[in-house]
Amino acid sequence: MDDEVRSFSFNPYEMAVQQFELAAERLQLSEDMREILRQPKRELTVHFPVRLDDGSIKTFTGYRVQHNVNRGPAKGGIRYSPQVTLDEVKALAMWMTWKCAVVGIPYGGAKGGVICNPRHMNPAELERLTRRYTTEISIIIGPHSDIPAPDINTNSQIMAWMMDTYSMHAGFSIPAVVTGKPLSIGGSEGRNEATATGVLFVSRRAAQRLGMPLKGARVSIQGFGNAGAIAARLFHNEGCKVVAVCDSRGGIYNEDGLDPAAVLRHKQEHGSVASYSFGQVVTPEETLEVPCDVLIPAAIEGVIHAQNAGRIQAQIITEAANGPTTPEADAILFQKGILLVPDILANAGGVTVSYFEWVQDIQSFFWGVEEITRRLEVIINKAFDAVARTADEYHCDMRLAANMLAIARVAEATQVRGIYP
Numbered sequence: 001m002d003d004e005v006r007s008f009s010f011n012p013y014e015m016a017v018q019q020f021e022l023a024a025e026r027l028q029l030s031e032d033m034r035e036i037l038r039q040p041k042r043e044l045t046v047h048f049p050v051r052l053d054d055g056s057i058k059t060f061t062g063y064r065v066q067h068n069v070n071r072g073p074a075k076g077g078i079r080y081s082p083q084v085t086l087d088e089v090k091a092l093a094m095w096m097t098w099k100c101a102v103v104g105i106p107y108g109g110a111k112g113g114v115i116c117n118p119r120h121m122n123p124a125e126l127e128r129l130t131r132r133y134t135t136e137i138s139i140i141i142g143p144h145s146d147i148p149a150p151d152i153n154t155n156s157q158i159m160a161w162m163m164d165t166y167s168m169h170a171g172f173s174i175p176a177v178v179t180g181k182p183l184s185i186g187g188s189e190g191r192n193e194a195t196a197t198g199v200l201f202v203s204r205r206a207a208q209r210l211g212m213p214l215k216g217a218r219v220s221i222q223g224f225g226n227a228g229a230i231a232a233r234l235f236h237n238e239g240c241k242v243v244a245v246c247d248s249r250g251g252i253y254n255e256d257g258l259d260p261a262a263v264l265r266h267k268q269e270h271g272s273v274a275s276y277s278f279g280q281v282v283t284p285e286e287t288l289e290v291p292c293d294v295l296i297p298a299a300i301e302g303v304i305h306a307q308n309a310g311r312i313q314a315q316i317i318t319e320a321a322n323g324p325t326t327p328e329a330d331a332i333l334f335q336k337g338i339l340l341v342p343d344i345l346a347n348a349g350g351v352t353v354s355y356f357e358w359v360q361d362i363q364s365f366f367w368g369v370e371e372i373t374r375r376l377e378v379i380i381n382k383a384f385d386a387v388a389r390t391a392d393e394y395h396c397d398m399r400l401a402a403n404m405l406a407i408a409r410v411a412e413a414t415q416v417r418g419i420y421p
Contacts, residue, residue, distance in 0.1 A: 010302045011087055012088045012323055013088070013091040015091065015301075015302070015326060015327065016090070016095060017094075018327050020038055020094065021034070021038070022327070024037075024407060026394060026396070026400065026404055027404055027407060037407065037411065037414070041066045041069060041108075042066040044065070044139075045061065045063055046062045046064075047062075048062065048132045048136050050125065051128065052125055053124060053125055060116055061115045062113065062114040062136065063084070063111075063112055064089075064140060064141070064146070065090050065092075065093040066110045067096065067109040067110065068108045068109055069108035070410060070414045071106055071108055072105075072108055073107055073108065073142075073144055073145055073147055074107070074110035074146035075107035075109065075110060075351060076092065076112065077092075077148065077150055077154070078112040078114070078149070078150065078158070079111075079112070079113045079154060080113070080116050081117075081118075081152055081153055082116065082117045084115045088301070091323060092111035095323060095344055096110060096111060097109030097410060098402070098407065098410070099344040101405075102348065102406040103351075103352055103379055104382075104383065104409075105352060106355075107355065110146050110148075112137065112148060113151075116129065118153045127161050130161040130162060131161055134161070134162045134165040134166060138165075138166055138169060141166070142166075142177060143177045143358075143361075148162060149178060149350070149351075155180075156187065157182070159179070159182075160182055160185060163177055163178050163181055163185065179191070179355075179358055180354065181357070186357070186360075187357060188356055188357035189366070190353055190356075190369045190372040190376070191353050191354065191357055193230050194349040194354075195347050195350035196226075196230035196233075196234055196349070197373065198347060198350065198352065199231050199234075199296060199318050199320045200231065200234045200238065201376070201377050201381060202345060202384050203294055205381060205384040205385070209388060210339055214238060214240060214294075216239060216240065217240045218241050218243045218257075218291065218293045219232075219235045219241065219243065219293070219295075219296065220243055220287050220296070221242065221287070221296045222251075222295075222297045222303065223299030223300075224245050224247040224263070224264075224267060224298075225247070227298045227320045227321075229260070229264050231298060231320060232245055232260035233260045233261065236259075242257060242258050243291075243292055245287070246273060247273050248299075249273075249274045250283060251281070251282045251283065251287045252274065252276050252278075252280065253286070253287070254278060258276075258279060259278075262276075284299070284303075285308065288303065288308060288312060289312060292314050293316065294314060294315070294316045294317075294318060295312060295316070295317045295318070297319055297320065297321050298320035299321050300321055300324070301322060301323035302323065302324065304325040304329045304333075306328040308329075309328075310332055310336070312333065312336075312338065315339065316340075316341065317340040318346045319340070319343040320343075320346060320347050321343065322343050322347065323343060324343065325342075330397060333397075340398055340399060341384075342398055342402045344402050344403070344406060345380075345383055345387055345402050349380060352379055353372060356375065386405060387402045390404055
């Protein structure tokens with residue numbers, strides 16, 4: 001996912017709590033349970049020095065938030081960005097709790113981040129930052145307590161450094177402390193494509209729900225990072241027409257369709273899709289509004305809001321990003337009859353295959369990519385169908401239904417476990 005500049009100011013944690021309250025109200029959740037679930041369990045803020053290559057010392061700020069661990073160890077990504085805030089990390093940790101619950105994975109939610117600009121740091125500086133940050137948060141992470149993963153501006157190499165640092169402290173290798181690692185040190189087949197694969201699976205299910213053939217559908221993707229670029233390839237291979245893509249510098253639109261492989265090569269060579277010659281130049285905001293059947297926001301939070309929701313022309317919105325749609329926009333889209341597959345379901349392929357990786361690391365026995373894809377499709381389809389049934393039962397949109405289903409599961413676990421002491 002690209003680290004794009006937000007065009008709309010909002011507080012992600014306030015949005016996450018607002019979504020929670022809407023679902024809690026429909027569930028008639030007790031005030032005591034709301035009091036427990038609306039707050040994170042732990043918030044760790046760390047400030048740590050890193051020596052840069054020019055010899056200077058810079059102090060960085062990092063966070064690790066665990067929202068809820070009543071259904072299992074905390075799970076969630078680490079992002080590196082100048083825009084990281086504690087409220088953003090708290091919101092993402094809460095969404096991770098609901099995401100794991102809605103697909104039935106025995107995890108709680110967590111998230112982490114470091115305020116930095118990795119584009120202005122070389123690999124050696126990033127390694128030193130990663131190892132020091134890992135050391136600072138090592139007091140709360142672990143293979144049975146909190147398992148980090150990649151997110152915005154982090155990747156398998158960052159996870160390898162994190163795993164190695166944690167293992168050096170213990171004196172032996174602990175591959176299960178993180179997921180999203182390279183295959184050579186306990187990573188899983190299919191992990192890199194997992195989020196985009198899950199997006200494809202739920203989009204298929206959504207198209208079936210509308211009686212719309214996915215083959216031939218026009219697809220617009222905002223964000224051309226890992227999830228967006230792989231989604232473009234997968235939808236293209238499915239027979240869809242990818243009509244628009246963008247990254248943080250700009251986008252391109254071609255109503256006749258784009259070649260995702262050629263666009264990716266262009267971005268790798270020139271740093272952006274914006275200068276690709278086989279399309280009309282559009283802004284990242286305009287990729288949300290072009291004529292299409294399936295819209296995939298795959299960048300950052302809050303890009304679909306009350307000011308632009310009315311201009312969206314898609315029949316299906318599949319949220320590959322976390323929190324791309326505000327509650328106000330949800331209401332507008334639902335009224336327009338647009339089927340929105342919410343983030344906690346749509347992009348849960350990543351955490352599902354992270355769970356597979358963790359299980360494989362714990363048992364030291366690994367599966368092939370065909371087995372992983374088959375298991376992922378079963379879990380994602382089962383979750384989609386459960387959310388759709390809830391939406392039909394309560395006559396509500398898919399986000400409210402997904403949140404209700406997830407929150408009910410976490411509330412049940414909380415109730416059964418009780419409060420200690």
